[in-house]
Amino acid sequence: xxxxxxxxxxxxxxxxxxxxxxxxxxxxxxxxxxxxxxxxxxxxxxxxxxxxxxxxxxxxxxxxxxxxxxxxxxxxxxxxxxxxxxxxxxxxxxxxxxxxxxxxxxxxxxxxxxxxxxxxxxxxxxxxxxx
Amino acid sequence: xxxxxxxxxxxxxxxxxxxxxxxxxxxxxxxxxxxxxxxxxxxxxxxxxxxxxxxxxxxxxxxxxxxxxxxxxxxxxxxxxxxxxxxxxxxxxxxxxxxxxxxxxxxxxxxxxxxxxxxxxxxxxxxxxxxx
Numbered sequence: 001x002x003x004x005x006x007x008x009x010x011x012x013x014x015x016x017x018x019x020x021x022x023x024x025x026x027x028x029x030x031x032x033x034x035x036x037x038x039x040x041x042x043x044x045x046x047x048x049x050x051x052x053x054x055x056x057x058x059x060x061x062x063x064x065x066x067x068x069x070x071x072x073x074x075x076x077x078x079x080x081x082x083x084x085x086x087x088x089x090x091x092x093x094x095x096x097x098x099x100x101x102x103x104x105x106x107x108x109x110x111x112x113x114x115x116x117x118x119x120x121x122x123x124x125x126x127x128x129x130x131x
Numbered sequence: 132x133x134x135x136x137x138x139x140x141x142x143x144x145x146x147x148x149x150x151x152x153x154x155x156x157x158x159x160x161x162x163x164x165x166x167x168x169x170x171x172x173x174x175x176x177x178x179x180x181x182x183x184x185x186x187x188x189x190x191x192x193x194x195x196x197x198x199x200x201x202x203x204x205x206x207x208x209x210x211x212x213x214x215x216x217x218x219x220x221x222x223x224x225x226x227x228x229x230x231x232x233x234x235x236x237x238x239x240x241x242x243x244x245x246x247x248x249x250x251x252x253x254x255x256x257x258x259x260x261x262x263x
Contacts, residue, residue, distance in 0.1 A: 009145040013153065020156040024163045031167030035174045039250070042178040046252055053256040079253055082226060 025108030033104045033117045040100040040121030043085045048125035051076030051089060051096035055127055065094060065129045072096050097124040161238055165209060169235040169246040176204035176215065180229035181252035184217045188259065193221050197229050209235040211243075223256045 051072040059066035069091040076089040076098055087100035099122040106114040183200035187193040194217050201215035210233035219227035232247035 009142055009149060013145075013149045016153060017156055020153075020160055023160050024156075027160065027163045028167055031163075031171055035167075035171040038171070038175055039178065042182075042250070046182075049255070050253045055257075083251060 021108065022112075025106075025111070029104065029107050029109045029114075029117060032107070033119050036102050036104045036117075037119040037121055040085065040102050040119055041123060042121070043080065043083045044087060044098040044100040044121045044123035045125070046083070047076040047079040047085075047087060047089065047098040047100070048096045048123045050079045051091065051098070052094070052125035052127045065127050067091060067094055067096070067127055094128070095124050095126040098122065158240055161240055165235060165237045165240075166244050166246070169209060169233055169244055170248070172205060172208045172210065173213075173231050173233050173246040174248045174250070176201045176213075176233075177229050177231040177248045177250035178252070179204050180215050180217065180231060181227055181250045184219075184227045184229060185221070185252045185254040187221065190221050193217055193227060201229070201231050205231075205233060208233075209238075211236055219251075221254060223254055223258060225254045226251050227254060 052067065054068050054071035054075045056066045056068040056071075059068075072091045073089050073096075076091075076096055077087075080087045080089070080098070080100065085100045086102065087098050090097045099120060101118060101120045103116040103118050106116055109117075180197035180201040184193040184197040187196040197217040198215055201213065205213050213231065213233040215229060215231045217227055217229045219225060221227065228249055228251045230247065230249045232245060234243050234245045236243055
């Protein structure tokens with residue numbers, strides 16, 4: 001008795017095709033997510049740098065470098081807004097920390113229930129007296 | 132006709148039909164890799180070019196700094212031909228925007244893909260300026 005082998009290659013192909021599609025989906029969405037993470041990181045740096053330049057004039061007059069927390073916060077947020085980024089700004093002492101979050105469409109990964117990928121980038125900048 | 136259906140050769144036929152489809156899918160993997168890689172390097176190059184431009188001392192220097200930063204990022208990538216330009220005033224607190232585009236080959240696939248991206252960077256408020 002010879003077993004009926006009809007469809008065996010079709011089945012094998014179905015497995016191969018779904019595997020390859022999964023690779024395409026991972027490369028595509030994963031690559032976009034990596035690019036978005038790099039961008040979030042760079043935006044966070046830019047915002048933190050801008051914030052850390054809001055040095056208090058009164059502090060300078062007194063001979064110390066301190067930030068004006070309100071102005072630092074505003075400056076960092078303005079940079080985020082200009083870049084169209086979503087982020088949280090924290091001013092503490094001379095340091096401005098920014099965390100940018102972004103979501104990337106999952107593209108093909110939405111077929112397996114991953115509609116978006118969340119990425120984050122954080123950076124901080126500190127105002128220091130020059131020499 | 133016996134009780135068993137004669138399926139001699141059907142596997143070969145299926146293989147003949149499905150192989151092109153499998154090759155097509157493999158091509159899609161290669162395509163996705165090249166496209167995503169180009170988009171990534173272009174995005175990174177635009178960010179670096181914009182930041183480099185803001186650290187220059189003069190407007191002309193900003194352009195060459197941006198070109199140099201983009202060239203450094205794109206060296207060794209698939210970007211056969213690329214261009215970078217920078218706009219915005221180099222004034223303290225201003226924003227400079229770099230636009231980078233790259234045309235990449237698709238490896239073993241025919242055709243090419245062009246990726247483009249822009250990025251902005253803020254010019255430092257407390258900075259040196261060109262004298263004279």
